[in-house]
Amino acid sequence: MKPGRAVLAVCLLGLSGWAGAQAPVERGRLAYQSGAAACARCHGRHGEGRREGSVAAPALQRFAGQKAGLDELRLAVNDGLSAGRALHPLMPRYRFDAGALADLSAYLDVLGSEADADPGIGSDTLMIGARLDASVVPAVQACFAQINGAGGIYGRRLVLQLDPGAAVFAMLGWGRDVPPATPSIAPDAGTGAAAFGLLPGSAAQARFMLDQVLAAAPKGATLALSAAAGTEPDTVRALQARAVARGFTLVPLAAVHARGNGAVAVLSLGDGAHLAGVAHKVAAVPIYALAMQAGRTVFVLAPHAARRLRLVAPAALSYPGAARPVQERLALGAVAILVEALKRSGRRLDRETFVHAIEQMRGFDVDGLPAMRFGPNRHVGAAGMLMVRVDPERRSYLPYTDVSEENDH
Ligand code: HEC
Known part of the structure; x- marks a missing residue:
């Protein structure tokens, strides 16, 4: 089997593995973002549209908030027709059944809205922001490279995003400009309901x-x-x-x-x-x-x-026996907590699940630091x-x- 086909098989397995338990909008989201259809690849993560070489995959947000007409969607997706016009061959022809079309329509209905996925989550990438001492960034990058080399987390590569304006799922480190909704894991705890620290702020x-x-x-x-x-x-x-x-x-x-x-x-x-x-x-x-x-x-x-x-x-x-410099131990400790919480959250990731996963850690071992103990009212691991x-x-x-x-x- 060629590698490409193996990957596709995994995607399809992933798709059918948990499609049954989900609401239509979630099944639609999955079909849109990943799996075999992966509309997001061309139409953008939030349906914002994207250029594919000389051809533009149009924005699909016009479908949002108005219950995408199933007929219109079926014609475009299965027959490659829009307003009587044949769509460019770059737009694939699918064979969606009525149920799958309804799911897709349910998802297109919330596309780009707040009901859509949390920021920074791609089908094969996960954006993680950083407010860390510059001296520790290479160690964190090396750690991400190692995780990504081993296949990432649930098929997503971790991408360290140093640009403060970028959409990120969560942060390593904390700053006053970090929106309260963005989960953060910092050497010393920031403020906000989703802020965690290894040490007291x-x-x-x-x-x-x-x-x-x-x-x-x-x-x-x-x-x-x-x-x-x-x-x-x-x-x-x-x-x-x-x-x-x-x-x-x-x-x-x-x-x-x-x-x-x-x-x-x-x-x-x-x-x-x-x-x-x-x-x-x-x-x-x-x-x-x-x-x-x-x-x-x-x-x-x-x-x-x-x-x-x-x-x-x-x-x-x-803490006795710590070989690495303090800042590095803290940054790598934050990465360890991040990775563990991502693993516990599963492929269908959102910020709420992620925050909950950290709050469930009672005595998580981190290299060169005491075991971290978190809870719903305890966001400092070693207080x-x-x-x-x-x-x-x-x-x-x-x-x-x-x-x-x-x-x-
Ligand atoms: C490989 C790239 C690619 C993928 C994957 C893709 N599309 Fe497209 N799509 C396009 C392009 C390019 C066009 C524009 C074609 C044209 O205008 O001639 C288009 C057009 C459309 C249109 C018509 C929009 C309009 O306003 O006329 C719809 C609807 C659409 N796509 C939905 C989807 C859905 C839903 C999926 C996933 C199930 C999907 N597309 C996957 C490239 C893609």
Whole structure:
């Protein structure tokens, strides 16, 4: 048997294998998108039309929302006629029976509408967006190539889509521009009902940091916050409200200096450069920051500043025996979760099924990280956090609290 015929046989098997249980519109979708007919190949994924060499396969969206006339459809599809005109031979002549035509018509009726499939799902490709550190993209690409080399997932190749405007089924990584409906799996959780993280997001880490400060500060004390320009305003507001609710005052660092009244601790939200600036300005009081944001800068601060640093660190990062760099472990962990959820979702993929599949993962093993535990109300796989100090001589962290999970939102 030639390879082409083997592939066709698989397509047809796939088609008949689950056509029976589906609603007409789903059977029609399948016939349109894949299987032996694969109208989408020429008329476009959402019936938007496409050029085939010098011939244009027209848009079929005029059939949507008006219950494609079965007769009109039968004439075009089986007889190659449209408005009495013979269609170009590039348009195949099919032999659809009345049932298959009704299914196709039911699907054409929703073509391109919201009832149509989720974005990024092709008959043989699956578009996955990326908001990942550039340094880890090659490792993710290599991983995709390996999966695709082994036949992809249910016959679909994973395509890493770096163009932020492209239609994608799901994201690796998260950014504020990611629409809430797009599922995302990120090193640290984003916000939104379909956002998952291996580690707590920066808002949750900041909350944990504040709680540590409040536990250590004398009642009613003033605390200072220095948030870098890119900080989510919601995060800052939430921290202020939380401090006030417990009887503390949280003011911007600049205000403390201007008014000259002392703060008992300073919270820094921002990257390493931001933290270095804060450390330069602030003398004598403890400085709190997020280890993941601050990065390696903490090891090159002046010793008197380094000694006053208290950092929030996700517990998963101190997982023993991890050989690869942290960012790479997290990115490949996100890929592993993505692939597992796709496998559990099956060929008939949609975002709802996919999100549900992640929420069912209770103790999923990821290379170089603790087992990931998700649930409907738990979108962070390894939620534990602890406080660490810096040992500038050894360039390492020293844990000084137990690991705890932040459950209070
Ligand atoms: C190999 C490419 C190809 C495939 C596959 C294909 N078509 Fe077409 N189709 C065309 C082309 C090209 C035309 C335009 C022919 C012309 O106008 O002369 C066309 C025309 C049509 C028309 C007429 C549209 C009009 O407005 O006149 C309909 C309806 C249609 N196709 C439906 C389908 C359906 C349904 C399927 C799948 C069951 C399908 N086609 C599969 C290439 C294709």
